[in-house]
Amino acid sequence: GGLGLAAWSTAYFADLIINDDLDSIPDRFRTRLPESKRDDRPRVVILGTGWASLTFLRKLHTDEFNVTIVSPRNYFLFTPLLVGGTTGTLEVRSIIEPVRKYCQRADANEATFIEAECVSVDPKKKTIKCVDNSAIKGEVSEFELEYDHLIVGVGADNQTFGIPGVRENSCFLKEINDTRVIRDRILDCLETASYPGQPEKEIDRLLNFVVVGGGPSGVEFTAELKDFLHSDLLRTYPLAKRINVTLVEALPHILNVFDKKIVDHVEKRLQETSNFKILTKTAVTNVREKEITVRNDQKVESQIPYGLLVWATGNTPRKITTQIGQSIGTNIQNNRRGLIVDEYFRVVGAEGIWAIGDACIDPQKPLAQTAQVANQQARYLGRLFNHLAEDIYRQKVDDKPEVVPITPQQQQTLVIHPKHAELQQTFDNILKKQPLFKYHHMGTLAYVGDHQAVAEFKGDTSTTTFEGYVTYYLWRSVYFSKLLSLKNRVLVAFDWTKSTIFGRDVSRG
Numbered sequence: 001g002g003l004g005l006a007a008w009s010t011a012y013f014a015d016l017i018i019n020d021d022l023d024s025i026p027d028r029f030r031t032r033l034p035e036s037k038r039d040d041r042p043r044v045v046i047l048g049t050g051w052a053s054l055t056f057l058r059k060l061h062t063d064e065f066n067v068t069i070v071s072p073r074n075y076f077l078f079t080p081l082l083v084g085g086t087t088g089t090l091e092v093r094s095i096i097e098p099v100r101k102y103c104q105r106a107d108a109n110e111a112t113f114i115e116a117e118c119v120s121v122d123p124k125k126k127t128i129k130c131v132d133n134s135a136i137k138g139e140v141s142e143f144e145l146e147y148d149h150l151i152v153g154v155g156a157d158n159q160t161f162g163i164p165g166v167r168e169n170s171c172f173l174k175e176i177n178d179t180r181v182i183r184d185r186i187l188d189c190l191e192t193a194s195y196p197g198q199p200e201k202e203i204d205r206l207l208n209f210v211v212v213g214g215g216p217s218g219v220e221f222t223a224e225l226k227d228f229l230h231s232d233l234l235r236t237y238p239l240a241k242r243i244n245v246t247l248v249e250a251l252p253h254i255l256n257v258f259d260k261k262i263v264d265h266v267e268k269r270l271q272e273t274s275n276f277k278i279l280t281k282t283a284v285t286n287v288r289e290k291e292i293t294v295r296n297d298q299k300v301e302s303q304i305p306y307g308l309l310v311w312a313t314g315n316t317p318r319k320i321t322t323q324i325g326q327s328i329g330t331n332i333q334n335n336r337r338g339l340i341v342d343e344y345f346r347v348v349g350a351e352g353i354w355a356i357g358d359a360c361i362d363p364q365k366p367l368a369q370t371a372q373v374a375n376q377q378a379r380y381l382g383r384l385f386n387h388l389a390e391d392i393y394r395q396k397v398d399d400k401p402e403v404v405p406i407t408p409q410q411q412q413t414l415v416i417h418p419k420h421a422e423l424q425q426t427f428d429n430i431l432k433k434q435p436l437f438k439y440h441h442m443g444t445l446a447y448v449g450d451h452q453a454v455a456e457f458k459g460d461t462s463t464t465t466f467e468g469y470v471t472y473y474l475w476r477s478v479y480f481s482k483l484l485s486l487k488n489r490v491l492v493a494f495d496w497t498k499s500t501i502f503g504r505d506v507s508r509g
């Protein structure tokens with residue numbers, strides 16, 4: 001409890017200080033824009049409800065803008081704890097938050113949420129096209145929206161490298177439903193393997209679980225699986241002792257961005273028991289319904305039969321991110337990781353489009369695609385918009401702007417929207433007065449199973465690493481403190497207590 005409180009308060013105040021948040025007035029202490037003056041507010045459309053978009057929305061003074069959020073899912077998912085849902089360490093409902101709750105400010109709905117998928121953006125007309133991709137469709141199932149500012153915070157998709165059969169046959173580790181599918185399949189494999197007369201070879205296949213990708217996602221999932229097996233499955237299923245787990249990694253080591261000391265520690269821990277092994281220097285090249293083809297560094301190919309295949313080989317841009325890039329022009333937007341942004345997160349080559357989180361890349365200062373980065377970028381951009389509102393939109397252009405000419409190069413690429421064209425120069429001037437975004441790395445934490453975690457804190461010249469039980473409590477405390485609401489904290493605490501005392505539930509459904 002003490003450690004939790006200390007971690008919580010340190011993280012909270014460190015966050016305030018490093019993000020320069022102390023100078024911004026919290027929303028509840030501000031004088032809100034009166035209703036009578038709200039007609040001509042700039043239209044801000046936010047795409048997505050993940051870390052980037054929701055943090056931006058929470059930071060934004062929503063009375064100053066006409067805000068619409070468009071996303072195919074009406075909830076925010078606390079991704080750092082997602083992997084616990086694959087085995088029932090916690091229930092995924094405990095780590096989601098309804099987005100509509102964050103549309104309300106001062107007891108009124110100040111932002112509009114629309115559950116839809118944005119399928120295209122027209123940067124010249126400044127419009128987006130959206131469709132309903134849910135099961136229930138009404139007479140209207142597609143619509144267009146106009147924007148003055150579009151915030152692209154759509155995250156990223158699962159990377160498959162175009163390897164045949166991946167999408168059809170494997171489970172991913174990104175969305176809520178992925179955790180349900182994985183949990184169900186683990187138990188289904190065990191139940192099916194237990195059929196009377198099931199051939200020995202088929203039992204071996206069904207109980208061979210393969211995880212592809214030795215990044216933090218693949219490693220944390222393998223660790224959860226190890227806990228599930230040792231604490232719960234072995235007690236319940238006689239056949240569970242025949243489960244084999246293989247973590248396949250193309251590079252010579254797992255956790256490539258981590259310090260060597262951590263890598264050695266985790267590799268050793270994960271392979272402590274004979275039924276867990278790490279296959280490095282091995283790439284998956286083909287996936288079929290019941291087996292995968294792998295190729296080692298000697299270019300020798302072999303087949304591995306599996307019952308469960310979990311795919312965690314990193315991120316790739318979403319379709320909408322690629323479409324936005326293409327509509328701006330592939331001569332300008334030519335980065336394979338996401339939309340190229342400038343130092344203020346303006347998408348290069350389009351006026352009024354901003355991108356944050358996994359969907360963006362600043363080629364001058366590329367950052368990892370993590371929740372921590374998305375969170376800091378979104379807070380910065382939210383604060384920037386609040387300043388723009390204070391300095392421009394509240395005063396309009398009555399006060400004489402200090403004119404700083406924009407470069408001819410910028411002039412060429414910017415498509416000025418008529419409605420706010422006159423604001424453009426003031427806008428650029430205000431931006432130039434803002435401090436630039438600076439990412440503060442608070443460290444990396446990962447769960448490695450059996451009540452142990454690893455932590456890495458990188459300084460400019462040295463790296464400090466921690467591993468073991470105390471780090472595990474730090475890991476839990478930090479994530480616990482980062483959960484967005486008291487409700488989620490209560491639910492997560494309850495889930496953790498429940499699974500510790502009674503074990504994880506092994507019923508399907």
Ligand code: NAI
Nearest residue numbers: 213214215216217218248249250283284313314369445446
């Ligand atoms: P990743 O990109 O970090 O790792 C993917 C791994 O898959 C790489 O090591 C790559 O060599 C391997 N790989 C690629 N193709 C392969 C193939 N065909 N066969 C075998 N191996 C192959 O991806 P991950 O783990 O999904 O993480 C995505 C992002 O989220 C990263 O930025 C990561 O740092 C972050 N993350 C951070 C966590 C934490 O801090 N605890 C937890 C989960 C994710």
